[in-house]
Amino acid sequence: MRPSKARTYYLGLCLTYHDPALAIVGPDGCVLFAEAAERRLQSKRALNTPPDDPFHLPLLLQEHCADAREFVVACNWQATRPLHEHFARWLGWLSPRGILTNAGRRVHTWLEPYQIYHMQAAQHHVLESRLLNLARTLRRDFPDIPVRIRGYDHHLCHAALACYASPFDTAACAVIDSYGETGSMAFFDYRDGRLRPIARQRGPQSLGFYYMKLTELCGFDWLGGDEWKVMGLASYGRDDPEILTCLRDMMTVEGLELRTRYPVFFDRLRQLESRRRRPGQTAESVADLAHSGQHFFSDTVHCLLSHLHDRQGSPNLALAGGCALNSVCNGRILESTPFRTLYVPPAPADDGTALGAAWLAYREDHQGQVFEASHLSPYLGSAIPAKDIERFARYAGVPVRRLPGEGLIGAAAELLVKGKILGWMQGRAEFGPRALGNRSILADPRRADTGDRINREVKFREPFRPYAPAILGEHGPDWFLAYQESPYMERTLRFRPEARERVPAVVHVDGTGRPQTVNPEWNPRFHDLLARFHCQSGVPVLLNTSFNVMGKPIVHCMEDAFGVFLGSGMDALAVGDYLFTKPETMP
Template identity: 50%
Template sequence: MKKYYIGLSVTYHDPGLAIVDDNGEVLFAEATERYLQSKRAINCEPDQLNWISDVLDSYCSFPCELVIATNWRKKRPHYERLISGLGLLTAKGLLKKDLKKLRSPLENYKLHHMIACQHSSYLKTGLNLVRRLKEFHPDCPVSFLDFDHHLTHAAMASYSSPFSNAACAVIDSYGENGSMAFYRYHHGKLDRIHETRGVGSLGFFYMKITELCGFDWLKGEEWKVMGLAAYGKLDQKLYDLLKDTLAVDGFDFAVQPQHFFDLLEALNAYQQKEKDALKKAADLAFTGQYFFAELMTQILNHLKAVTGEDNLVLAGGCALNSSYNGQITERTGFKQAHIPSAPADDGTALGAAWLAYHRKPIKSDKPPQLLTPYLGSRISNEAINRLIQYNRSLDIRHLPDSLCEETAQLLASGAIVGWVQDRAEFGPRSLGNRSILADPRGSGMKDTINQHIKFREYFRPFAPSVLHEYGPEYFENYQESPYMDKTLTIKPTMRERIAATAHVDGTGRLQTVKEHWNPRFYRLISHFHALTGVPVLLNTSFNVMGKPLIHSLEDAVSVFLTTGLDALVIDDYLITKPHDRIH
């Protein structure tokens, strides 16, 4: 009987679901936010009741055996059990005063809310999945496994990498016992070197910086800090304050024990509330990012010294900091760095599934290879056929043989195109299958997309998707960035050529595009290159601010009709608005 390993990320934020078969192949992996169209899907189950049956029927062949694996240990940490017993993980509990303050940059009620949500989320693990199995496949054998949270991060990063050997760092906000864990990865085995304990957390401090800038980390707005930082400069007083508050000690964080709350009060004085907050927040963002990079460098250099490895795999929420990721090989002793397409908690669904699979003896001579990120849902043919049948307003052309050529011509003429192909990306970034694309040559394109497509702040940058063979021509110290995971410096001579993707500090969070990774996207950029001489397209996620990447055809058409997009491509179909035809 065939066996499938279903991984569930049951974290209260960024839940996800993954399916691995009994050969270790990834059949499906997707964040729940896509199906729900709710950013981060906070307090939502990964196995949505009205969705899970479709996923099972699409990727599992019944009769079969299922192993359900989760990304948190069933046995909860002592502190969580203690405060749960005291009633602090309830709405009334959050209102309690006169509690001993934790040495964390986040207030007690925020930490307890996170723990309460996580506690509740874990209790619902697999309920919807098993409910549907009992209904449709009552004889299906089911077993359950639970894994250490940071180990699932490490598995996602290591098993998705092209490395046989690597040092692994998980740098997060928190796990069962602390915020970080470190491993040696050797031919499919993960051996833990060290795990931190306590509330010292680089993730928490970045969340605090996000708050001080006037942004909301619950909405995932740490991205805004990275974008805004390029407009600021170092605030020496703030830097000294941060340095006094948190420091690295080997693999651990040293938190100032005696004057922590005085330092925290001084830090809170930087909170931005005025109308011109963004101007003042830029220095705060720059200083916070500068401090983050400094601590990350110290941690990773220590890991390098302990392991002696040349390869690094990095996971956890802090691995989403692409501004730093591009500096790793320059600032540390590591020669290569791999960050998975989904380094945050949605990715731990796949990590848990893989850990369950690797519990059995595995004999495989297959060399490690980079995992494709195109593991999510498809737009159904039925949905496309319905659009064709009932549409009365849009021009729809079927162009299976000339789609890339015609789309490239639209882009070269200044059109902004929604581009939807095959399976969705696993992870937060659009990589050429759920993308909004545009000509990168004119600097005004950045403002046009921010104002009329994304409806977001002026300081938010866009990514250059570059054909791999031209990467060294456009970027200093070029290194592959398959998942748009690294920010590199654009060569000064090239910044005007791709001005819409050059951030104010001359950098770009690039996506490396290779033909065997994504043939159609590669072909599209190649045709654009032939027309313009530029082997780069501006690429941003197919959504509007505050929403996740589009999931269904209806989502795509809704964004198309309610924004300034000029054209929409769905698989082989080119769709335009007839009142504003582009020739």
């Protein structure tokens, strides 16, 4: 007899070679856990790492699935790989020797053969070893319990997260990233709880690859996730007509497809290479390249989305894939396309496909169930155990106070009003790349030098990188032009001119900011802190940035948090009900 679905748990795994992640969906379809592996490992993007860690996974399953009578394991890739990848492997292009010699066929795409074939080889390796750790854990801890394994199309997993997590009953869905099983883009119609494919890009043409190349030309490392730096740098530059002409000659939009202009592609690529940032040059020297490249990217995405609207017709857009992390592009979608509303999930890149796969499996088994649209909480990751906080309170050797309830809120707000930089670690970690008030560094945005100080003394990052404003939701229209609710800090908007001088630390050089909408339903504790700061300062905005230093993931445990706290110019750290300060912080 088949086990009751009432005790079936759905494990979603992102098996991409970068940004692996694990999600757990319960018997009722609710998300019990979702987190990228990089957080626990404290290794940026956790390259070539399986998501089913043999030491951490058993603890999660005991915590969330102890009463399981069946498991469904859902993967974010189909088991079979495209024929051309098998051909490349047979010829030795995916081997270390092939990568060292840059062997292989040069295709009309933005990256070198060794970069393309390294990605393919790494992906093959991950898929070949998939679920080994999970199989061992389930055999030991859940013997004789049935396990069903499913693999889903990669872009379908992206689309599932974007649509199932959205507030929409019907929507057009666009998935734009570097590559999937057969190409870089897929488009869907979402209605009645179902996803129907509309169109799919096939071949090597890719906006994800394009932005990776742009990141490389600007002197940054796309493998380490430095695309953020290009977006920040772009605001310091201006359009360069020669660069834009080069780009438009290389790739165009036809309907819902990207087309490469083969006769001129490599000639124009060489022209772009001549603009590359050289050793010894500052990042600002290529600001025009970043600006022009971002301009071309946004225009291309908006053109594709306009064609999607013409094809599908819904006013609602759900957007996913790695390119959906481009907040500058996202902020202009509603003014540059016919869409009227936009939803981007908190984890639109590959880590989010772990949850998308788990939800696909759940809905496959519950096809008669009616699913209501709702707001997806991003706070799905690990929490800090109380015993760990208490241990640091006892042994850390710095001043510490236990301030239950409102006591901590009041003390933290007072420090912020005085210009102190505060680490804020509360509740469960955010799922996705952005700190949304649970793993954040916070500061007063009214002080013009605050951002420079955090860049210099806390984050140790480039001075052109901007900081985000967290804003009380009801005040958003008073501070931003054409305000759009932004719960996951997923779009860049333009400040009202009269507001900019009030919060200079979170206004970028071009007058924009990437806001996080904060309301009491989504994050009551962070909302209370922001509301208290508003009462004391008259400003409903806090500077909010991720709790990490440059090149490292957001902190995961107390040891990580104290490493940043003690090893930087941060003034105080609030974890749970405890407030840690440095001796010089308090009078």
